[in-house]
Amino acid sequence: MNKPLENRPQSSRPVIDAGGDDARREFLRNFLAGTATATVLMVFGPGVAALAQGGSDSAPAGASGKAAPKHQFAYVINVNNCIGCGNCVRACKRENQVPSAVFRTWVERYVVTGEGMYVESPNGALEGFSQVNAGIREKATKSFTVPKMCNHCENPPCVQVCPVGATFKTKEGFVLVDPEHCLGCAYCVQACPYGARFINPVTHKSDKCTWCYHRVKNGKLPACVTVCPNKARLFGDLNDPESEVTQIFKDEAWMVLKPGMHTDPTCFYVGMPREVV
Amino acid sequence: MAAPSPRSHLYRLLLILVVFGAGFLAVKQWATPDSWNYEHWYRGDAVVEAAAQPLVYGGNDSCKTCHKDVAKLWRKKPHRKVACETCHGPIVDHAKAGKKTAVAFIDKTRAQCLNCHLEGINRPRAFPQFSKQGEIGKLVPKHKELDAVTPCAKCHEAHDPRP
Amino acid sequence: MELPGDALLNYVFPNNVHVAWSVMIVIYPYITGLIAGAFVVSGLSHVFKVKEFEPIANFALIAAFCFGLFAATPLLVHLGQPQRALEIYFTPHLTSAMSIFGYVYSGYLLLLMIEIWLIYREYFVRKAGEDTGVMKLIWTVLTLGVTTYHPDSAKLDRKLAVILAGIGIPWAFILHGYVGFVFGSVKAIAWWATPLQPVIFLLSAIVSGMAIVLVMYSFIKWRRGERLDQPMVKKFSAFLWGIFILDVTMELLEVAFAAYEKGWHWSQIKPLLLGPLFETYVIGQLLVLSVVPFVILGYVVLSGVKGRLMLILANVAASFLLLQVLFMRFNVVVGGQLISKSERGFVEFHWEPFSKEGPLTAIVLFSAPFVAYYIISRFIPILGHDDDSSVAR
Structure with a gap:
């Protein structure tokens, strides 16, 4: 495996644009995240408000993978x-x-x-x-x-x-x-x-x-x-x-x-x- | 009083389950560490604690504050790549808070040098290597006159070991 | 011994010297499997209405419960920090196959308890009326204070018990299939990493659970000097035979597939099976412990053999199957770890009989469910006597 270094961050942490394949993927991702969040909220009770936020785009400052x-x-x-x-x-x-x-x-x-x-x-x-x-x-x-x-x-x-x-x-x-x-x-x-x-x-x-x-x-x-x-x-x-x-x-x-x-x-x-x- | 409902035992069971479930959730909430990171699922304080582990090796900068002269000599060649603590051991054994606590370690025998410079087929060709005692002299004619124990440091200044 | 990777020297990674999951993790899926298998027996009667199994349905259910009580104990002994075990309930990391174990396991135990409670509630109510003193108190607590048995409740309870049994079968499958998933999803270990693993674990679980129900049933009846239910044993043998055939088919398929594929898996597995696992896998699990019970059960099912001989043969075969599954657990759990991740050597396994996680502990933990069964059987009628119709249903 010899991929150029520049590809690494992108390949492992996709930056998602609207449109095309990516939009579908994002929908799926949010859907799954939403389901998981709901499950977690149901099963694991309070204290997961932070997770509910983290699952959506409004991540707490400095905690999300989006900001490099x-x-x-x-x-x-x-x-x-x-x-x-x-x-x-x-x-x-x-x-x-x-x-x-x-x-x-x-x-x-x-x-x-x-x-x-x-x-x-x-x-x-x-x-x-x-x-x-x-x-x-x-x-x-x-x-x-x-x-x-x-x-x-x-x-x-x-x-x-x-x-x-x-x-x-x-x-x-x-x-x-x-x-x-x-x-x-x-x-x-x-x-x-x-x-x-x-x-x-x-x-x-x-x-x-x-x-x-x-x-x-x-x-x-x-x-x-x-x-x-x-x-x-x-x-x-x-x-x-x-x-x-x-x-x-x-x-x-x-x-x-x-x-x-x-x-x-x-x-x-x-x-x-x-x-x- | 009217006869109990045929379902009364189930209602009671349900009540017990609900009470236990609520109790469990309360305990769970209490038992989850306060600094829990729900997004990446780990205890936030773990990072702070990991960073607080005490240092053992200080790196060259911590040596230079006192040993400016040696640092100067060492900066020349070819041991520039070798850190002080590689041969002298970690700084915690020698100084604490800028004050000397013990004599710095050094093995003055040949073993210290041969740890890196003993000839071995696994070592890169270009790396300077010398054979074991008795066979010394393969590369350097002068070494032929040596006995088996004379330390390398007798002729070579380890910080600037050029011949 | 042939070594993988052109190695001339057995080389294992320095951190691979010990087998991290040893005897405790061998008997953990073994006991878990017994729950699933025993539950299937009761399910076959309660849900699928296999008439012959009706007399042993409650017995199998209680047996499943007894194994269930102790299924997690080997894990607890294995943990480096057992006092933190409850973290699996508090902070389950949902990306981990292991994380939901706590919930699946306790949920299943709860289901078993409720089902048993529904079935025995009439008995509890009766005893709460008959007994005095401490026992009366205990029985009353078990009735949850509802000390009259409403005739309409009987119908309702029966219906609910069947529903619970219906939920319990897939749940038991999840509980055990998931144990196989824990192993099958580890890509770093060639001998584990196969999607067939959950299926193999599940089928072998049913085999071992059915086998232990048969052996326990026969032992109890024999100790009481009572007659064994021959048509039941015959039917039981047929089910056991069929599921065992499926089980072995899956086990062989896994190896045959790897062998034919000749990929990375086989490069690791072949020297393992012909080397360190030759005795326990090829000779033990396959040649002796699979072939013998296959032949015996086949004879019991297909021939007209009857009477004492049939009962003995069925029990001998069941005992072989219990060992077969135990060997299978060992060969998977320990065997997989014998391949060093260096891919150039094999780890040596040491039994360490008296260590914390050794065979002695395993024997103690494995005896516990039987002791629990004995204690429970002192208080409630589990397996009906020949002249007794007091058992619920």
Whole structure:
């Protein structure tokens, strides 16, 4: 999947004009929204006046998807630059107090041979990688390391399946978990095609990468981006023409993981070999 | 009193259901968080709470306020891409509220450098790599004279590691 | 073991090491299925007027209720934050297949209670007049204070009970079809993602629910030293056989379709079925637990076999079916998670017998409905005695 960046916001958040197909679609949308609203009002009682408003066009200021958000964050992983040092994994663990044996980010090493491939991520590459043994090294046709993490999808299946609204996508693109509302049912863990989510063994709640929301909100970069020594990890605002992530799109072909899942990740990969799943 | 209606038990059942239903709706209203966002279906305060998580890493800017000299040196080449905290660890272990609380971490052995610079088939070709102790010298003739433990930092200033 | 994706090394994503939905989520749809199946038996009598099932209609209804009481307990044990379980009622996120569970489930339980209440109201009224002390109070509360039984009420109650049974059948289907939907709609897991999943869950639910009704009925009658109703068991076997054939057809269709299609699904499923699931799926669920009861029930239905042998055969087949459905639940729920989302390896499943979500807890939770049945049966007549016509209808 290599669509131009400019298409992304339009394709996932249609701007609806009157007339033609779109008018029909809007009617259907409003109709469905109206039905849902009515149902909600009937079944779920008071306090939904806000929803009734939100369903129509008079959305509360700043809460609707219609007004373009100020920031539109994106993450870029440049596989060509990853050296597999594991600094990102360690920094993430430390920054977010991620318990052992679970990972908000991890790094995979691929060793491709004529017979097949060796893929591994020992302890998420917390300690980096040991050297490949001589036998496999001789057969290897190529080898590389790939960082993985939550893809902060435009159509996040995890958000869709959460039964209580304990995970959500913010206007600026962060997919977050509400630890005060999460049941720990793990349906989101099942729904994520990327293995990015886990049940935190200490808190017993769903957990995953937040793009270091607390850091970004304080004007910092995510911890993994901060410590990456070779610019394999970039983070920035697509609305800012000067940001590194915006620059990448000008001259590089990018990919996303598992495009067939149609989750529309906003974590983009540059230089991703086809072996990566 | 007249005989009860044949439906009286159903009326009573209905009354119970209505009372329970109303009670449920009241409880539901009470139990829904005040900051609930009905449009996007999440607890509004969750965003505020998420943003309040304490920072561990400070980023280079937080180091520069005190270490102007090192920052200058570091700005040259080729470690410009490497952040202070990549090798020194997070700032919370070193300073709080602008005051030094402990000596900043640094591993002065060869392991610190080899974490990134140890030769590996998975590393990009153009990335400078050196083989393990004993085999040093593949790339740099001078390295041939080294023993297995002399730290790289003996000859190289890590902030500006040019030969 | 053959690995998918040209992998030479079993590679699972670091967060995929554990099976997040284990034994608790295996027995949750199992118990839910028993409700649906048992309810169908009572519905066949109440709504579709299958004469032979009339003597066991109320029994099946009470059994469904007993399973219903405990259907949600495995979920509660499974949750990381069980104290927040009621959030599913307070802030149900309607885009989630799971969100309406609370409402569908409690609505169904309420329907069962009202139907049972309507059927047994005459009995409650009678007991409220006969008993004394605490029991009188309890019976009176159950009558809602209407302690005379108006002759017109009988007709009305019967009519209402039939209407409720009529609503209850689709509702039971929704309750269980929807459990299948929860799995079938997860596109990230190849072994789950099929629109047939709700149908398979529903049909297997009916199979297991009917089977448990038959086994419980036979056990109770045997313990009482009473005669089993042979024409009923025969008819029952025929229904069970037919629905089981439908069930297995759907199960095979799902795999056959994926195999013929040879798409992404099959690239994941084939190594799974020939690898980690070979024993429990191919040998267990298909070769032993499907073929044997199919043959036995076929013999019971098609041959003229009668008497003790027929009863034993029907019960053996029903027991096999109970296991078949249990295996199916395991193979779907756990099996789907054995394929790592890395698409290059399989997760290892550990039984962990004594863990919070382990088999021991499962046994305790699964016993609870039977204990509940025993307790209820001490107070109200459920399955009529041979010489007894006191049971309502």
